[in-house]
Amino acid sequence: xxxxxxxxPSKELPLGFVDRQEKELLVRDFIISNIKEIMIKYGFKxxxxxxxxxxxxxxxxLPDKERPDKGVFSFKDENKWLSLRYDLTAPxxxxxxxxxxxxxxxxxRYQLGTVWRNEKPGPGRYREFLQFDADFVGTNNLRADAExxxxxxxxxxxxxxxxxxxxxxxxxxxxxxxxxxxxxxxDSKQKLTILRALDKLDRLGWESVKQLLGDGRKDKSGxxxxxxxxxxxxxxxxxxxxxxxxxxxxxxxxxxNIFNDYKFTNYEFDPSVIRGLEYYTGVIxxxxxxxxxxxxxGKTIQFGSIGGGGRYDNLVKSFGNFDAPATGISIGLDxxxxxxxQKKDFNLKESKPVIICVFDKNLIKEYINLQxxxxxxxxxxxIYPGEGKLKKQMEYANKIKSPAVILYGEDEIKSGTPIxxxxxxxxxxxxxxxxxxxxxxxxx
Numbered sequence: 001x002x003x004x005x006x007x008x009p010s011k012e013l014p015l016g017f018v019d020r021q022e023k024e025l026l027v028r029d030f031i032i033s034n035i036k037e038i039m040i041k042y043g044f045k046x047x048x049x050x051x052x053x054x055x056x057x058x059x060x061x062l063p064d065k066e067r068p069d070k071g072v073f074s075f076k077d078e079n080k081w082l083s084l085r086y087d088l089t090a091p092x093x094x095x096x097x098x099x100x101x102x103x104x105x106x107x108x109r110y111q112l113g114t115v116w117r118n119e120k121p122g123p124g125r126y127r128e129f130l131q132f133d134a135d136f137v138g139t140n141n142l143r144a145d146a147e148x149x150x151x152x153x154x155x156x157x158x159x160x161x162x163x164x165x166x167x168x169x170x171x172x173x174x175x176x177x178x179x180x181x182x183x184x185x186x187d188s189k190q191k192l193t194i195l196r197a198l199d200k201l202d203r204l205g206w207e208s209v210k211q212l213l214g215d216g217r218k219d220k221s222g223x224x225x226x227x228x229x230x231x232x233x234x235x236x237x238x239x240x241x242x243x244x245x246x247x248x249x250x251x252x253x254x255x256x257n258i259f260n261d262y263k264f265t266n267y268e269f270d271p272s273v274i275r276g277l278e279y280y281t282g283v284i285x286x287x288x289x290x291x292x293x294x295x296x297x298g299k300t301i302q303f304g305s306i307g308g309g310g311r312y313d314n315l316v317k318s319f320g321n322f323d324a325p326a327t328g329i330s331i332g333l334d335x336x337x338x339x340x341x342q343k344k345d346f347n348l349k350e351s352k353p354v355i356i357c358v359f360d361k362n363l364i365k366e367y368i369n370l371q372x373x374x375x376x377x378x379x380x381x382x383i384y385p386g387e388g389k390l391k392k393q394m395e396y397a398n399k400i401k402s403p404a405v406i407l408y409g410e411d412e413i414k415s416g417t418p419i420x421x422x423x424x425x426x427x428x429x430x431x432x433x434x435x436x437x438x439x440x441x442x443x444x
Contacts (some may be wrong), residue, residue: 016120016127018332026348028130028337032112034158035132039110041152044134047109049091055081057319058090059279073116084116086131089279089312089328096137096326097319105138105324111331120223126334127305132307135328137316142251145283145311146258148329152287152307153266159336160344161289163266169286170256171273173310174249179241183234194226198242198274202288203304210235242272251282251311275310284310287331293339303339307331353380354440355397357390361410366413370406370433377437380444397423403444406436 013019020028048386055074088111096107103411115131134151136144148265149168156166167185176198180191197212204212211217213235216227230238247253247269255284259267267285277286293303316324340346354374356367367383374381384393397405407419407428417430422443431439 005329008069010443014127018126022350023346023348024341026342026350027346028333030244030334030346030348031155031159031333031340032132035110035112035155036089038158039152040144041133042108042134044108044110047054047092047095048113049085049095049110049111051114052082052084053091057081057094058083058086059315059318065423071118073118074077085113085275085385086117086353087115087330088113089096089135089315089330092133092135092137093324093326094319095315096324100322100324104281106141106144108138110136111193112133115210129332129334131252132331132333134327135326137326138324139327140325141311142254142283143258145285145327146255146264148309148327149259149267149285150262150264152329152331153264156287157333160340164292165289165343166266167288167290168267169270169308170252170267170283171254171269171271171285172247172249172274172283173280174251174282175271176274178249179238182241183237185234186251190228192278193226194230194238195274196236197228197277201242201272201274202286204240210239213238224281244271245269247271255283255294270337273308275308279312279315280310281313282311283327285329286310287329289339291339291343293342303335306336306339318381338403343391351380352403352444353382354404354406354444355393355402356381356383356408357393358384359390359407363408367408370408370418370436373433374406374437374440377436377441379440404440 021102036046073088074081074083076082092109095102111133113131113133114128116128118127121127136148149170153163153166153168157163176195180186180194185191185194194213197209200212201209206287208217212225212227213230214227214232215229216225218224225283243317245369247256249287252269256269259265270286273284273286275286288305288307289303292300295301307330309327311325312325313325316322356374357369358367360366364383371381371383384396386392386396394405402423405421407421412418412430415430416433418433418436419428419430420436420439420443421428424443429439
């Protein structure tokens with residue numbers, strides 16, 4: 001006989017996943033509403049792709065292993081591996097390849113969607129998060145790259161940041177390609193390891209990145225990351241090159257001229273901006289905040305970028321013979337919200353309904369009529385949804401920070417004058433039903 005398992009399910013969440021409460025979600029919705037308005041203004045089309053793709057379509061898979069679990073969450077379905085999308089760019093490339101003949105070129109799309117990364121989490125860095133992407137597909141014109149930077153700046157400022165609180169850092173993948181030539185490096189796997197190491201520069205600093213360029217690095221938790229195995233001389237060359245102050249590549253010089261035409265100045269050239277994904281081919285950019293961000297314990301942390309992007313001219317080609325050069329930008333909305341909520345007070349209206357107290361279940365029809373009157377005036381209202389005496393109902397109203405309760409017993413029903421109790425001041429007032437909504441509005 002099998003012994004019955006009486007253990008209870010865990011109330012804890014897996015590492016890197018969080019429950020999000022109303023205030024955070026309202027701030028996120030506020031930012032999303034700004035994004036949608038700006039996307040319409042800039043002429044982008046809204047697109048949604050599925051959460052799952054074939055693993056070989058999203059680019060984060062290891063064909064030499066039985067399970068493609070490096071960086072993605074996957075499962076096998078009828079001999080094909082499926083993965084939760086790692087980003088929104090690879091699914092876009094797949095979509096463009098599938099619909100290449102039907103879509104306009106250039107194709108301008110934006111998307112808001114959840115992505116999943118099977119990686120080590122950190123403050124404001126989750127394994128599941130909402131991402132915003134905007135992309136131009138089917139154009140080599142560098143005005144597209146410049147416009148993405150200008151557009152994301154407008155979104156940040158509409159969301160409450162000043163120009164002094166963020167910066168767009170810009171570089172080019174051609175900077176690192178020239179660097180690889182200087183150190184005579186041709187191995188593609190080693191190049192990718194170097195790119196991923198350098199991509200951590202803003203978060204870890206040069207000393208830690210040098211370890212990742214060399215033999216490897218062990219972090220505070222004890223996790224070890226294998227290094228790129230470069231010698232000290234080559235590491236020194238990389239550091240020197242990536243501390244230069246002026247751009248030298250043609251693509252960067254052209255983008256900076258376009259910025260000048262737009263009178264856009266909130267950027268800086270920074271050759272240490274890398275963007276670790278291997279599909280970038282040209283101009284790359286990163287969005288950094290310039291104010292302190294604290295973790296849940298109140299300690300100031302190295303927050304890193306909230307997003308970025310760049311040109312990826314060959315990604316769509318990987319799905320077939322499609323000529324579709326592209327450029328795009330991504331913002332981690334949950335990371336942006338995490339930081340913004342520390343910087344700015346958002347006076348967004350949370351759900352705080354007026355409570356109609358229940359004195360007698362037999363009077364529910366009267367309460368419903370009262371509720372209709374108040375709701376029809378556009379006021380959030382609910383009849384107390386639980387069971388219990390008036391004291392318990394008042395505790396509930398205070399817990400949800402209700403602005404007022406309505407007291408409507410037999411005497412008030414007979415006289416047609418419900419009582420409003422202001423839960424902030426404690427003042428009670430009897431009013432006629434026709435004046436009820438207008439009197440509530442004076443309180444809320």
